[in-house]
Amino acid sequence: MMSAVNNTKFNSAVFLLTGIPGQENVHLWISIPFCLIYVISIVGNSVILFIIKTDPSLHEPMYIFLSMLAITDLALLISTMPMTLSLFLFNSREIGLEACFAQLFFIHLSQCTESSVLVLMAFDRFIAICDPLRYASILTLPRVGKMGLVCVLRGVAIILPFPFLLQQFRYCRSNVLSHSYCINQDVMKLACSDIRGSSIYGLSITLLTEGLDSLLIFLSYVMILKTVLSITSHQECLRALNTCVSHICAVLLFYTPMLGLTLIHRFGEGSSPLLQILLGYVYLLIPPVINPIVYSVKSKHLRARIIRTFVK
Template sequence: MLARKESSKVPGSAQYIMSAVNDTNFNSAVFLLTGIPGQEDVYLLISIPFCLMYVISIVGNSLILFIIKTDPSLHEPMYIFLSMLAITDLGILISTMPTILGIYLFNSREISLDACFAQLFFIHLFQCIESSILLLMAFDRFIAIRNPLRYASILTLQRIAKVGLVFVLIRFALTVPLPFLLKRFRYCRANVLSHSYCLFQEVMKMACSDITINSIYGLVVTFLTMGLDSLLIFLSYVMILKTVLSITSHMECLRALNTCISHLCAVLLFYTPEISLSVIHRFGKGSPPLLQILLGYVYLLIPPLMNPIVYSVKSKHLRARIIRVFVK
């Protein structure tokens, strides 16, 4: 009977998770990640699409970087920004997929506090950097359409490098306090997270202390990064649309808008699940847990998967180079 009782609390089992949820008087040394509740028997099958997404995303973004680096004709602002986007997508994948695949392949749900804090730092850092890159890409499209004759003189490679470095440093400065704000807490409540990875707004809810400062700082960071970026992207497209509508030639108008389609797709892929997940985390207490889990996967895994595909389809030069690589 004793052996049976102990075996019912094997890490990762349903009994183990329920025991962790009900225990409110311990100082948690680990968090328990969540896969898809109720589907534990088919986790191995569920891991197949995740593995495929991981491989396709890694290969796609690495191929984009390789082609842009090796082809001098692609050393232009638009492709430089695309390579920066590919780097951040690879960073997001490397930060999240090991724990996701660990759950579905090895039923490994436990993650230490330090590993969790490190993971959420890199997730939020790369997300903030990707948001800033999308803003820079919107500015790139604005300059190309509004002032095409001065495009090359305004967006020089040196200027792009300096602006990119400034954005990265600002995002780093805003993100680096996140793990330290969480590390000062004692965690003695339920330690089961609702995703297969760690997020700041979710981990802070597990703390025993007052989280008001953390909550306010999280909102400030969200507003100063993704909130402000999305607003500036919207304003840039208002200006782009205003410029395009002033073009008398219908063909030139369509051609100008066509150059923005791939960027618009990337913006929608990034911000739609991001905003939806933030709203659910802060205001949707009665929302189905499965919705949060699925939206969490879309939030982090779909943009790295789709961005190389979208830009390869829309860019003739990039598509031609990719075909040439596979033909060789």
């Protein structure tokens, strides 16, 4: 196997994916909750997309941004689901370099795009609460569509160099990855070439995307909180804050495990491998399954539309 990895021809080299170390004998049983989570995630996000598309009353900026979030969650699931389930169900661990590079591109693209969408959703809440009279004129549907396109183009421009940088390396170390899917930090560790340039680029991109996006979201909520606290009516104050709960949950679900996983990969040399793997699965599985549930529960209009669709 190592001789294959030492070969500089990328199409003949392979990596080995990792499920849950020490639990290989129960991987088949572990696949059952994974399958359930994947099914719930795909069904939940697909239902939200269907409801928003078919109900003209939901063709508003807030719901358009929610549909963008659902699309990025589905893209993340589709990028990782086949290999993860193949590993747990059939113990199929091998993945070629080219397939691995393609997968990590789509994983990081989904991650970057979702971060951008969360910023747009924070901006939506900021305008709705701080400048409600201009909300309709600022967030027109054509402008919202252009914002979504910019999010995708931004992600492509930022993430596209990753696979090309990784292709320049020789892989002569252990060929075992830390997860059941490929991500840039994990693959980069297996190279025996000088990876400082790629590592600096990856860290810079993390700071300029997720770091900057989280800062913009934080500043948006500082302004929102300042506006809400100036409202004299306690009931109106709570009502305004209640419209932000779903978005705050989505932000915490996305950034907390992602930040932890990034820090462990870059600085946690002595950390437990099991912690890395579990945190990786939390980052991969929890946001896509929780986001549609939270938004369906918190949005009365969306919840009522879903109930009318399925209970007739």
